[in-house]
Every structure is written in C-alpha cells, then in structure tokens.
Amino acid sequence: xxxxxxxxxxxxxxxxxxxxxxxxxxxxxxxxxxxxxxxxxxxxxxxxxxxxxxxxxxxxxxxxxxxxxxxxxxxxxxxxxxxxxxxxxxxxxxxxxxxxxxxxxxxxxxxxxxxxxxxxxxxxxxxxxxxxxxxxxxxxxxxxxxxxxxxxxxxxxxxxxxxxxxxxxxxxxxxxxxxxxxxxxxxxxxxxxx
Amino acid sequence: xxxxxxxxxxxxxxxxxxxxxxxxxxxxxxxxxxxxxxxxxxxxxxxxxxxxxxxxxxxxxxxxxxxxxxxxxxxxxxxxxxxxxxxxxxxxxxxxxxxxxxxxxxxxxxxxxxxxxxxxxxxxxxxxxxxxxxxxxxxxxxxxx
Numbered sequence: 001x002x003x004x005x006x007x008x009x010x011x012x013x014x015x016x017x018x019x020x021x022x023x024x025x026x027x028x029x030x031x032x033x034x035x036x037x038x039x040x041x042x043x044x045x046x047x048x049x050x051x052x053x054x055x056x057x058x059x060x061x062x063x064x065x066x067x068x069x070x071x072x073x074x075x076x077x078x079x080x081x082x083x084x085x086x087x088x089x090x091x092x093x094x095x096x097x098x099x100x101x102x103x104x105x106x107x108x109x110x111x112x113x114x115x116x117x118x119x120x121x122x123x124x125x126x127x128x129x130x131x132x133x134x135x136x137x138x139x140x141x142x143x144x145x146x147x148x149x150x151x152x153x154x155x156x157x158x159x160x161x162x163x164x165x166x167x168x169x170x171x172x173x174x175x176x177x178x179x180x181x182x183x184x185x186x187x188x189x190x191x192x193x194x
Numbered sequence: 195x196x197x198x199x200x201x202x203x204x205x206x207x208x209x210x211x212x213x214x215x216x217x218x219x220x221x222x223x224x225x226x227x228x229x230x231x232x233x234x235x236x237x238x239x240x241x242x243x244x245x246x247x248x249x250x251x252x253x254x255x256x257x258x259x260x261x262x263x264x265x266x267x268x269x270x271x272x273x274x275x276x277x278x279x280x281x282x283x284x285x286x287x288x289x290x291x292x293x294x295x296x297x298x299x300x301x302x303x304x305x306x307x308x309x310x311x312x313x314x315x316x317x318x319x320x321x322x323x324x325x326x327x328x329x330x331x332x333x334x335x336x337x338x339x
Contacts (some may be wrong), residue, residue, distance in 0.1 A: 026268020027275075030256050038251030042224065053224035053247055059232050059239040072233055072295065075225075 071149055071170050077159075078152055079167045083179060086140055086169040090181070095138035098129070100150040101173070110173065111142065112182035119143075119150035122157070133158075138165040145172030197329050205322040206260055206270075206330070212319060213257030213273055216299050220250035223301045230297035234287055252276070266330055274323035281316045284309050 045052030057076040074080070081089070089095040090111070097114035099106045106116040117129040133139060139158055141151040151168050158166035169176075177183060195201070220227040228246035231237050237245065253276065256269040280298075287294055288309040296312045 023267040023271050026265045027271045030259065030265065030268055030272050031252055034252040034255035035248045037255065038248045041251070042247045051222070051224070053228055053243050055243055055247075056240075057228070057243060059228075059242050061239050062232065062235045063238070072229075074229065074232065 071152055071168075072147070073149055073152060078155065081140060081167045081169045083169070083171050083175050086142075086167075086171070086176075087179075087181060089138055089140055089167070095140050095167075096132050097169075098139055098141045098154065099173075100141050100143045100154045101148075105144070105173075107186055109177070109183050109185045111176055112184045114142075117154065119154045119157075133163060135163050136165070138167060139163055140167045140169050142169040142172045142176070145170070145174035148172060196325060202326065202330055205325045206263070206266060209270070209273060209319060209322045209326070210257045210260030213253045214261065217250045217253035217257060219299070219301045220246075220297070221254060224250075226301035227297060230295055230301065233292075233294045234283065235290075235292055236283070236287070266326065270323055270326045270330065274320065274327060277316050277320040277323055281313060281320060284313045284316065288313070 042052045042055075044050070046054060059076065060074075060080070071078075071080075090097065090113075097111045099110045099114045099116045100119045101110075101116075102118050102120065103116055106114075106118075110116070115129055115132050117125050139155070141154040141158070143149070143151040151170065151172065155166040155168045224243075224246050227250065228242050231242050231246055252272065256272040256276075259265050259269040260273065284296070294309075296309065298312055298315070
C-alpha cells in the first residue's frame with residue numbers, strides 16, 4: 001500500500017535510483033560552483049580593498065563560553081578581558097579603568113579608581129579624561145555589562161587615537177560588583193566635567 | 195492539488211527569491227556575517243570565515259537557479275538541506291539560551307531576533323522545499339529550459 005501511495009505521488013521522477021543520483025549530483029555541482037565563485041570573488045575583493053574577508057582572522061573560541069563573556073558586536077582587534085584579567089590589571093595599579101556609562105550611573109557606583117568618560121558625551125568629557133591616559137599604560141573600558149557595548153566603542157576610539165593598550169572588560173559593572181571586588185561611589189577624583 | 199503547476203511555480207519563485215534576498219546582504223558584508231556566525235557559539239574558529247564567505251554564494255546561486263528554472267531539483271535539494279540545517283541550528287541555539295541576531299535576512303546586530311519566529315519562517319520555507327521535492331517533475335524542468 002505504501003508503495004502504491006508513493007508511486008501515486010510520482011516523486012519527481014526520482015522513483016528510480018538514477019533520478020535521485022542526478023538530483024544529488026546537481027546539488028554537489030551547485031555547491032562546488034558557488035564555492036568557487038565565492039572564493040574567487042573574495043580573493044579579488046581582498047586584494048582590491050572591496051570589503052572582502054581575510055581567510056584567517058583570530059576569532060576567539062567561544063563554543064564553551066557563556067553569553068556574557070563575548071559581546072555580540074565583537075570584531076577582530078578588540079582586546080577583551082575576563083574578570084580575572086581585569087582584576088589582575090587592577091591589582092597592578094597602573095592601568096586606568098574607564099567607566100563609559102552616564103555620570104549618574106557612575107556616581108551611584110563604579111570600580112574603585114575608575115574615571116568617568118561617558119561615551120555618549122565624549123566631547124564634553126574627553127579633555128578632562130585625557131590627562132589620566134598615556135599611550136604606554138593600559139586602559140580598561142567597561143560599562144554596565146549585559147548588552148551594553150559603549151565600552152567596545154570607547155576602546156576602539158582610544159585605539160584610533162593611539163592608545164594601543166586599550167582593553168575592554170565586557171563583564172562590566174555587574175560582573176565586578178557581583179564578584180565583590182573593590183568599588184566606590186560618588187564623584188571620585190578624576191571625575192570630569194567643569 | 196499539490197501537483198498544480200501554478201502552485202509549484204509559486205513555491206519555486208517564492209523560495210528562490212527569498213534565498214536571493216537573504217544572500218545579498220551576506221555577500222556584501224562578509225565580516226558582519228562572520229560576526230553573526232561567531233555569535234552562535236558553535237563554529238570552530240577556523241571555519242568561521244570560510245563559512246561566511248562561501249555560504250552566501252551557495253544560497254545565491256541555488257536561489258537564482260530555482261527562480262530561472264534551471265536544475266530545479268538540485269537547487270531545491272540544496273536549499274532544503276540548508277533550511278533543515280538552519281531549523282536544527284536555531285532550535286539548538288534557542289535551547290542553549292543564546293540570544294543571537296539570526297543573520298537570516300539582515301546582517302544588522304541591532305535587533306535581537308525572536309528565534310521562535312525565525313524557526314517558524316524556516317519551517318514554512320522548508321514546506322515549500324518539500325513541496326517541490328515531492329511534486330516537481332524533472333520533465334517540467336526540461337520544458338522550462
């Protein structure tokens with residue numbers, strides 16, 4: 001009965017093995033041809049700065065990572081720090097922690113010793129933040145954690161300005177606080193504006 | 195009813211057009227697509243860029259062939275298996291609790307996708323593909339060419 005039913009369907013002439021083979025062969029052909037076109041196009045785009053993708057870029061292996069560890073808009077070149085790494089830099093006392101959140105959030109609580117450079121108000125705060133930074137010392141940008149990504153944008157901006165050691169602690173304020181690491185509140189020294 | 199040639203034509207054109215549309219943004223922005231693949235947290239790092247470069251072209255070529263009516267069964271099988279893979283991938287991703295930009299039709303990261311809706315979309319497309327798989331006859335393909 002099943003045979004009769006499948007025959008009544010008249011499965012696209014694939015009832016015989018040869019028909020099925022042809023479909024499969026066509027699929028392989030399509031995949032191979034498309035891959036070749038893609039590979040050649042990408043090679044050309046790479047060699048002419050037309051927005052190709054380098055064949056090898058150092059993506060971190062995130063298969064075992066939890067959602068918080070890697071930001072969605074991560075790009076090769078972003079230097080991410082884990083909580084442990086950020087804390088190690090903190091203990092070294094040389095790195096400058098930069099809070100990229102709004103001043104009100106900063107005043108409610110921030111990583112001990114961090115300066116405030118709200119990314120959204122970069123122009124107002126940059127001049128007063130600048131003296132704290134030097135191209136030779138590490139900076140660690142952070143924001144709220146979770147989906148907040150201004151720390152990434154801030155670190156990219158700093159790198160463009162020549163501060164090569166610009167790192168991002170994506171775990172941010174939430175992770176730091178959660179781990180019970182040193183914090184402070186209010187307008188700490190180094191807080192900018194007027 | 196499912197053998198109706200207009201219905202088959204509709205499945206062919208709609209499925210092909212959707213894949214062409216979906217592939218264009220990825221072809222144009224391989225870096226953005228690579229980022230999205232990375233965000234699925236399932237791909238070995240060494241394969242990310244290769245997938246980001248090649249996959250869109252497979253979607254594009256198979257979609258084009260489907261629309262113009264060449265190698266319909268072969269391109270339909272390609273897209274059908276891709277859809278099956280996407281459905282499994284999205285289901286696994288959703289069950290792992292990863293909130294990811296789908297990268298299905300747009301490379302924008304701004305909006306997190308509702309994966310449930312994406313899965314339903316893919317299932318509907320998969321139905322079109324199955325429709326063609328079971329009812330599209332090669333003889334028609336010869337006529338079409």
